[in-house]
Amino acid sequence: MKAVVFQRYGPPDVLELKEVDKPVPKDHEVRIKIYATTASAGDCRVRSFTPPPMFRLPMRFVMGFRKPRKQILGIELAGEIESVGKAVKRFRAGDHVFAVTGFVFSAYAEYVCLPETAGIALKPANMSWEEAAGVPVGGLAALHFLRKGKIQSGQKVLVYGASGSMGTYAVQLAKHFGAEVTGVCSGKNVEMVKALGADKAIDYTKEDFTKSGDTYDIIFDTVGKSPFSECQRSLKKKGYYLMAVMMLPHIVRGTWASMTGSMKVISGVSSERAEDLLFLKELIEAGRLKAVIDRSYPLEQTAEAHRYVDAGHKIGNVVITVNHK
Template structure:
């Protein structure tokens, strides 16, 4: 099968399209023919090996010394189950599913075998493979940090970086939980963020949100580019500041996958897809994501 391998840590050019052995499902696994996957900020961090100085050695020991131990990156996908192991009961061949792989990675390929008890769910019938593949990373991250900030109905929530993968899902999920949402983004993304349900939008290139006099019950930094100290003036008494920019890793829970499945099926959330590439264009896709200007997700179609 075709797969994109990260042959060493470095720039996008270290990614190589290669032929590798097609996996066979074990007794408790399903074999998924991947139809779509994404390039996330996490893929960029692994490939470029971006780590705080104090964590450099521990991270190398965990991920691999000179190159990733799991050379096929990619953490979310959608596709069709081609075969199942002898002990699998949740799924059958032909099921259309979407899934997260976590630290197993492996989604930048034509096939992947995953445990049936993993983060796999049936794809809503009316949802495209591309849409299904691009909600789990951003959605589970948004849910983790919204819970950390103790999201409640009636709160005023500001999403800083509202146009990215995590930000676009955070706007929609905060609205689902009953919050009044303000999205902060650049000029070109204001209308998109409004269309996702934001009650207000702030153009950070023209206005400093900390100087508006508005106070928020939660400020959600969806891009890791601000700090609690900077946001202090805009926090209400007892308000929460949460950020994806620290060392905390969002927990990936099956209950969150099932919630996202439900909301997708009901049309209450959607993914924003900026650009679509193929496996053969993976270097270009990484280059585009790395420039930090994408809207929503960058999808890889696996033809």
Template sequence: MKAMVCTAYGPPEVLQLQEVAKPIPKDHEVRIKIHATTVNSGDCRVRGFRSPLLYKIPMRLVLGLRKPRQPILGVELAGEVEAVGQDVTRFKIGDQVLAFRGMRFGTYAQYICMHEDGMIVMKPEHVTYDDAAALFFGGTTALHFFRKANIRQGHKVLIYGASGAVGNLGVQLAKHAGAVVTGVCSTVNVELVKSLGADQVVDYTQEDISKSGERYDIILDAVGKLPKSLCKHLLAAGGSYVTVEGQGVAKVLMEDLRRLTDLLGKGKIKPVIDRRYALEQMAEAHRYVDTGRKRGSVVITVGHDR
């Protein structure tokens, strides 16, 4: 099978399309034919080994010393069950699914094997593979930090970086929770964030949010670029500041996957897709994500020989 292999830590060019062995499902495993995956900021950080100084040595031990121990990156996928191992009961051949791999990676490929009790759920029939593939990274991250901040109906929530993969789903999930949402983004993304349901949108290139006089129960920095020093001017008494930068990896729960999939299937949320690339264009996709200018998700469509 074809897979995009990270041959070393470095620029996007370290990603090389290679032929690798097609995995064979073991007992209780399913083999998924991947139709779509994504490139997110986490993938790019691993590929380029961008880590805070204090964590460089521990991260090398976890990820691999000279190159990723798991050379096929990618954390989320949408596809169909193509084969099943012995004693599989939850899925059958032909089932359309979406799945999350997290730090186990492996989705930059045509096929992957996963345990049937892993982070796999059925894809709603009417949802495209592209939309399904773009759901879990941003959605589970937003849910993790909202859970950490104990989001409640009526809370005033500020989302900094509201147009990104985490931010766009954060806006929609906060609104679904009954919060009053202010999204912060650049000029070009104002209309997009309004369309997601934000009650107010602040263009950070035109307005200093720290001088607005508003106070928020929750501030979610969805891109890791909001200085913590500004938050003392923005948080209400007892408010929570949560950020994707420096507060650990989001804990992903199976109940989160089911909740997100249910909301997607009912049309309550919908991931924003910025661009689509073929698997063979992975380096180009990584270069684009490295710019920090993507809106929502960058989807990789995975082709298969007939």
């Protein structure tokens, strides 16, 4: 089968299209024919080996010190189950699914094998393969952190990085939960963020939300770029500061602030549960959640997709098409 492989860390050019062996499902695994995947920020960080400093040593152990152990990237997908292991009960051949592969990666290929207990669910019926592929990572992360922040109807929520993959889902999910939502993004994305349901969108190049005098029950930083001290002052008493991208200085200060003050700082790794994917599926099919697709590239242009993501201006998701149905 065809797959995009990287055998050393580095720029997008390390990604090469090659022929590799087609995986064979074990007893409790399903083999998925992949129709679409994405070039996520996480994939790009692994490829270039630029994780947050606190994760560099652990990532070396997981991913490989001198060269990558997992040579096929791709952490989310949409596709069709082609075959199942003899012990699989949840799925059958022909099921249309979307999935998150996590540290298995391997979605930059025509086929992948995953345990049936992984983050796999039936694909939303009203989504294309490309749209469905862009849901799992950003959607699950946004849901995870908003739940950790104990989001409630009537609260004021600010989403920093509202035009990115996680941010676009965070805006929509916060509205679903009944919050008044403010999105922070660049000027060219203000109208898009409002169209997703934000009550207000702030162009960070023209306005500093921390100086407006407004306070929030939840500040959700999806990109790791919000100013910690200023955000602390912009939170209501007992408010939550959600940090999707963990930076060691922020974690240290956040732990201290959580222990000594009234605000709660939440960071960590989001869950990848199939039941949460099903929750997102229901919202999508009810018309309450949608994917934002910036660009689409064929598998053979995966390096170009990574190059575009590396530039730091993507909106929502950058999709990679694999097989064609």
